[in-house]
Amino acid sequence: MKMMNCPLNGLRNISEFVHGGEVKEMPDPNSCSDKEWADYVFFSDNAISVVTEWWLHAPSGYWFIAERHTGSDEILKTYDPSVLFSERVEFSAPATEVKA
Amino acid sequence: MEEITKNIVKPETYLARSPLYRVHEAAGAHFEACASAAQVASYGDQSEPLAALIDLSVQHRFGIRGANAIAALSAAGLSVPEKPNQCLNSANGETVLRLGKTEFWVLGAMESGTCSADSSAFADCYPVYCQDSHACLLLSGEQLPDIMAKLCGVDLSESVFPKGSIAQTSVARINAIISHLPDKEGTHFVILCDSAAAEYLWACLLDAMDEFGGKAAGLNYLF
Amino acid sequence: MNDTNMRLNAPMGLLLNRNEQVEFLFEGQRYQGYAGDCIASALLANDQWLMSRSFKYHRPRGPLTMAGQDANTLVQLGGDPNALADRTAIAPNMQIEGQNYNGTLDKDRDAILGNFGRFMPVGFYYRSFFKPMGVWDKWEGYIREKAGLGKLDLNFTPEYYDKKYLFTDVMVVGSGPAGLSAALKAADGGAKVLLVEEMPLMGGALAYNRFDIEGITADRLRAELIAKVEEHDNITVMVDTVCNAWFTDNYLPLIQGKRLFKVRAKECIIASGAYEQHVVFRNNDLPGVVMCSAATRMMKLYAIKPGESSVVLTGNDDGYLTALELSDQGVNVKAVVDMREGVATPELIDALSERDITLHQGYTVYEALAEKGNKRIKGVDVRKITAKGEVGNASRIIDCDLLCMSAGYMPAYQLLCQAGAQLSYADELAEFTLSKLPEHLHIAGSVNGIHQLDSVVADGQRAAQLALNNLNLSDELPGKVSCRVKPNFDWPIFSHPKGKDFVDFDEDLQAKDIVNATRLGYRDVQLVKRFSTVGMGPSQGRHSALPTARLVANSTDRTVTETGVTTARPPFAPEKLAHIAGRIFDPYRRTPMHHRHLELGAKMIPAGNWRRPAFYGDPNKRDACIHAESVHVRNKVGLIDVSTLGGIELKGPDAAEFMNRIYTFAFLKQPVGKTRYAVYTNEHGVVIDDGVACRIAEDHFYVTATTSGVDRVYRDMTKWNTQWRLDVDILNVTSAYCAVNLAGPDARKVLEKLVTGTDLSTEGFPFLAYGEADVAGIPARLLRVGFVGELGYEIHVPSRYGEALWDLLMEAGEAFDIKPFGVETQRLLRLEKGHVIVSQDTDGMSHPGELSMNWAVNRKKPFFVGCRSVDIVMAQPQTRKLVGFALPAESKKPEEGHLVLEGDGITGNVTSCEYSPAMKKIVGLAFAGINSSEPGDNISIRVDGQIVEAEVVSLPFYDPNNARQEM
Structure with missing residues (x-):
């Protein structure tokens, strides 16, 4: 069984973790086109490359980020999400009419 | 009910009960009053086992978290472990568990079963209701890392999991927090698990201990 | 005997x-x-x-x-x-x-x-x-x-098997000379070492093989190495233990007796040795035809004299040493037949002649001769090798009751290949070699193609040095190790026109079977295996892989490397399902009232990993029990344990803002002391959970979630806030709080007996109110809810008080004939009220519009998870809708999952359906096509092949004005 290094808890069996999908930037839901939104929700590049992913250490409820190569399945690094997300996110008011 | 002295008592006398009290009753355990509930004092009159499993669920504990937690603990005279996944004893016998950057659980002194405060005393912190969300089991005695290796994929041997260490991991397929108690003679692991799964984990631990001469016991095993 | x-x-x-x-x-x-x-x-x-x-x-x-x-x-x-x-x-x-x-x-x-x-x-x-x-x-x-x-x-008695983890710095597989010296070197370097041996004793070939003419080296070296290993504090030895696989990151299952050990090794050294190979000739499977190493094992390990008179057939010097050992133990060695010509070490030839053992060089055994019934060898037909796989006509018959053979060795490559190592054939050595090992995995000894004893020992030390360097315990350069011995004979295959020249003993496959498979077009060794079954037997190609590779290569004009061997997959040796299952961990959760339910005769059913009462009473009278319980709740008062409901607490200045972003409804202006229905859609706009949100204070919400959905909702919440960085604390309190629903016209009267200091009247504590109260000494959260459609209170208390709360309520309710009711009854009651259960009445496509939940979606706020998807799907023409339908009591009753049809097309399915004692008819929920979703329309439901026409009716079925729940 594979192991992964949790930034909070250290090296653990992969069975202690829950995959949370790729880190993706959400387009502005109130101004993007339907296609942009559909791409965000449904599509993934699925390339053989390094991907940045969400992982949860289930026993401690701790979310973190892992960079993993999809070809070799090697986990290159893991780190606290505050590296990527440090500022409060606000959403703008919806446009009166959303155009596709 | 506070008046009840440390005599043999029945768990159902109290409003607060351990999720395991029926298991203890069925095995013929003797209870004593402790922290407004019935604490197992002894498990029949069997000879002293090599390793003991003791239910401390009725003993007091509380959790706090948030940006102010460290300052608040210090102000209350409680120890603050330096890093996450470490535990430290406080002067009054309470053990402080640091589970994250800003999350702390405080376990009452084992002999009295009580804490000097609870989370309501920490108004500028967020409470964690670990008294009710978690059962609290104590594993004490010989060969504890071997016992746990039958249930858990984290190496808990002394060299890599010394006194004062905490592992938040999976035990017998449920989440649990294992703390290697500091400043105590012998090896003592406190295992905190989902209170709803306490009966399940209790049975798993007893099964794992059996080959090492481990058995269920009460607080008298320690004092 | x-x-x-x-x-x-x-x-x-x-x-x-x-x-x-x-x-x-x-x-x-x-x-x-x-x-x-x-x-x-x-x-x-x-x-x-x-x-x-x-x-x-x-x-x-x-x-x-x-x-x-x-x-x-x-x-x-x-x-x-x-x-x-x-x-x-x-x-x-x-x-x-x-x-x-x-x-x-x-x-x-x-x-x-x-x-x-x-x-x-x-x-x-x-x-x-x-x-x-x-x-x-x-x-x-x-x-x-x-x-x-x-x-x-099939009438076996289950036995106790279990599993255990082991943790080590270095694990060494195999305790032959390479493994022993590797373990010692690693342990001396400061590493914690686990040495694993398949056999009951350490030493590998040192325990049975002869390495020199005098026959003293093996015993001496073995004793020396074992003594050091046994007294080393850093080494743990496990004998009679099979390492049955290699999994990622050196996760290594060991089987010892009835226990499977799961080893985590930082470094692993495979010193698994090599399998001696047989020679392919007619009747090579007769009892009495054995590997050279089998004969020496018989003698040295078990003191068995393997025969009275023997012939040794060999392609290397090891056969000579076997002949010496046999001779020393009193076996009459009639001849050594060496397939090679002029290669053998001169001292060995001298040693044979000293013992008067005849030597035939350049000869082979062409056929083993059998006693009647093929039950034992009685002699051999020895012939001169004239060309690759060919022999002359002159035949020499030698009587014997034992034939020992050695055509060379095949590395025990299985674990290494499972780890991704590459197997290639060195033509000059006629031997497979391994390369391209992953990090933290090392190879030593004869599995590494090293056969000379001193080199084998050095190779073990070399591998240990690599491990020590990886562990940062040393930084010395490992020495280079080479071997000058060639133990493999190039073509030890002598087909016989009459066959029975076995390549694979497990599957009775002869040389011609392999060749014929290639002639039928199965040129790839993987296809040859699947067609001929070669290597599929219990020994998994330990002896058949090498001759098969050679035969396939030869008959398809390719190199042996190109041909290769079939993929090695775990397990290495047969293992029992019991080993894999071990002690089965099947976690279950119990509410604090669990034992009360059992005492009251509940029929328990699983709900996720919880157990819940379905109903109370005779398990064979489900419908009658449920109907009675439902009537009781409608007319008097009932009590149900709803502790399995999820609970999440949100606290902090941004609690309301966070609620507003997660759930579809508006929460910023939710009054303190009130509850509000909360629907959660995922980013696809699909409804995946719902609950009741209580505003405890301006900065404090308590929200329930479904039993099966709470973990997901909680994970999503924490993940979102990791990105949003709002000032809110999110806490899963599912196990911290237990809860009951006290429901029925007399519910208030029961609760009033226990609650002091809180006005429970309709005005003081109305429908949808939230409040905190003291219930006979227990601090409680009260929610006026209407899930079952009667006057009702959800009472949430810290779980330590759960059983006491249940007892108090049952006691206080005695005067009002209170009865417990189960989750199946609750499902019937809520169905009568037309309430949806998310995941039972919804599916992976259900958006709020299809569930008529538009009222619970606020689109004036800037954002909620799934808002954009909800906009997109709800802007499209709706195709289906969840509707209520009713049928006469005597009608055939549809079941969940039965299809709703429109002509030949499927428009939906039934999601819930029960006989309603309150309505005295069958009621249900179903997805219907949008054109037949209005009250008064008819839908066709296929029930066990028959079409039943049901009428779409408006919801709720029962008490349409909701007067009863608002009492």
């Missing part, structure tokens, strides 16, 4: 305890052996060579390797089939049977199958029984009767 006279003297018999005799039964006859004997050695000591019959032709078979590497000696132990007789120790009164015969092992009626061999060519079954259509059905019974290995006892 007594065997004492047939044993060699000590120090032969390393494994035996001659002071302890053990009696056992084989084929019903009583035998004696010594403690430490395996079944095979104990039988050999009684001159019983026949132990089993072969799979296809039912040929008599005896020991081949004496090391559990072949399928020749599979026996049945009581209800346990396929035990390896040459690995399983005898035990007092053990009952052993041979396998694979019709009649008796000695007189097998199916032995005649061997005579029909030419009518059963390779691929016989595939090619013979598929035409004409249906013929397989006729043959299957007969073939199944003949096929299979051993017999299962």
Whole structure:
């Protein structure tokens, strides 16, 4: 069984973790086109490359980020999400009419 | 009910009960009053086992978290472990568990079963209701890392999991927090698990201990 | 029978305890052996060579390797089939049977199958029984009767198996000279070492092979290394333990007895050795034809004299040493037949001649001659090798009752190949070699193609040095190790026109079978395997892989490297399902009231990993119990344990903002002391959970979630806030709080008996109110809810008080005839009210519009998870809708999942359906096509093949004005 290094808890069996999908930037839901939104929700590049992913250490409820190569399945690094997300996110008011 | 002295008592006398009290009753355990509930004092009159499993669920504990937690603990005279996944004893016998950057659980002194405060005393912190969300089991005695290796994929041997260490991991397929108690003679692991799964984990631990001469016991095993 | 006279003297018999005799039964006859004997050695000591019959032709078979590497000696132990007789120790009164015969092992009626061999060519079954259509059905019974290995006892008693983790710095697989020296070097360097040995004793080849003419080196080196290993504090030794696989990051399962150890090793050194290979010639499977190492194992480990007169057939110098050992132990070695010419070490040739052992160089055994019934070898036909695989016509017959053979070695590559190592064939060495190991995995000794003893020891140390360097315990450069010995003979395959020249003993495959497979077009070795079944037997190609690769390469004009071997997959050796299952961990959760439910006679059902009462009473009278309970709630008062409901607490200045972003409704202005329905959609706009949000304070919400959905919702919440960075604390309080729903017209009267200081009147504590109260000393959260459609209070208390709360309510309710009700009754009651259960009445496509939940979606706020998807899907023409339908009580009752049809097309399905005692008709929810979703429309439901026409009715079915729940 594979192991992964949790930034909070250290090296653990992969069975202690829950995959949370790729880190993706959400387009502005109130101004993007339907296609942009559909791409965000449904599509993934699925390339053989390094991907940045969400992982949860289930026993401690701790979310973190892992960079993993999809070809070799090697986990290159893991780190606290505050590296990527440090500022409060606000959403703008919806446009009166959303155009596709 | 506070008046009840440390005599043999029945768990159902109290409003607060351990999720395991029926298991203890069925095995013929003797209870004593402790922290407004019935604490197992002894498990029949069997000879002293090599390793003991003791239910401390009725003993007091509380959790706090948030940006102010460290300052608040210090102000209350409680120890603050330096890093996450470490535990430290406080002067009054309470053990402080640091589970994250800003999350702390405080376990009452084992002999009295009580804490000097609870989370309501920490108004500028967020409470964690670990008294009710978690059962609290104590594993004490010989060969504890071997016992746990039958249930858990984290190496808990002394060299890599010394006194004062905490592992938040999976035990017998449920989440649990294992703390290697500091400043105590012998090896003592406190295992905190989902209170709803306490009966399940209790049975798993007893099964794992059996080959090492481990058995269920009460607080008298320690004092 | 007594065997004492047939044993060699000590120090032969390393494994035996001659002071302890053990009696056992084989084929019903009583035998004696010594403690430490395996079944095979104990039988050999009684001159019983026949132990089993072969799979296809039912040929008599005896020991081949004496090391559990072949399928020749599979026996049945009581209800346990396929035990390896040459690995399983005898035990007092053990009952052993041979396998694979019709009649008796000695007189097998199916032995005649061997005579029909030419009518059963390779691929016989595939090619013979598929035409004409249906013929397989006729043959299957007969073939199944003949096929299979051993017999299962279906009335077995389950035994206790379990698993345990082990943690180490370095694990060494194999305790031969390479493994022992690797373990010592690693341990001396400061690493914690686990040394694993498959056999009951350490030493590997040192324990049985002869490495020098005098026969002293092996014993001396073995004693020296073992003594050091045993006294080393850093080394843990496990014998009789098989490392059965390699998994990612050095996760290594070990099987020892009834326990599976899961090893986590930072570094792993594979010193698994090599398998001695057989020579392919006619009748090479007769009892009495053995590997050289099998003969030495018989002598050194078990003090068995393997025969009276022997011939040794070899392609290397090791055969010479075997001949010396046999001769020293009193076996008359009639000849050494060396397939090579002029290569042997001169000292060895001298040693043979000193003992008057005839040597034939450039010769081979062309055929082994059998006693009647093929039960034992009686001689060999020796011929000169004239070309690759060809022999001359001149024949020399030598009488013997033992033939020892060695064509060379095949590395025990399985674990390494599982780890991704590459296997390639070195033509000049006629040997497979391994390369491209992953990090933290090392190889040492004969598996690494190193055969000279001093080099093997050095190779173990070299591998350990690499491990130490990876562990940062050292930084020395590992030395280079090479080997000058070539133990493999290039082409030890001598096909015979009459066949029975076996490549694969497990599957009775002959040289021509492999060649024919390639002629039929199966050129890839993977296809050859699947067509011919070569390597599929219990020994998994340990002996057949090398000759198969050579034969396929030769007949397809490719190199052996190009041909390769088939993929090695776990497990390395057969393992029991019991080992994999171990002690089964099946977590369950119980509410604090669990034991009260049992005392009250609840029929418990699983709900996720919880157990919940379905209803109380006779489990065989489900409908009657549920109907009675539902009527009771409607008319009097009932109590249900709803502790399994999820609970999440949100606290902090941004609590309301966070709620507003997660759930579809508006929460910023939710008044303190009120509850509000909360719907959660995922980013696809699909409704995936719902609950009730209570505003405890401006900065404090308590929100429930479904039993099965809470973990997901909580994870999503924490993940979102990791990105949003709002000032809110999110806490899963599912187990911290337990809850009951006290429901029915008399609910208030019951609760008023226990609550002091809180006004519970309709005005003081109205429908949808939230409040905190003291319930007879228990601090409680009260929610006025209407899920079942009657006056009701959800009472949430810290779980330590759960059982006391239940007791207090049941006691206070006694005067009002309170009764507990189960989750099935609750489902009926909520169905009568038309309330949806997310995931029962919704599916992976249900958006709020389809569930008529538009009212619960606020689109004036800037954001909620899934808002944009909800906009997109709800802007499209709606195709279906969840509707209520009703049928007369006597109608055929639809079940969940039954289809709703419109003509031939499917428009939806039934999601819930029950007989409603309150309405006295059948009521249900179903997805209907949008054109037939209005009250008064009809929908067609297919119930067990029949169409039932149901009327769409408006919801709720019961108490449409909600007067009862708002009392």
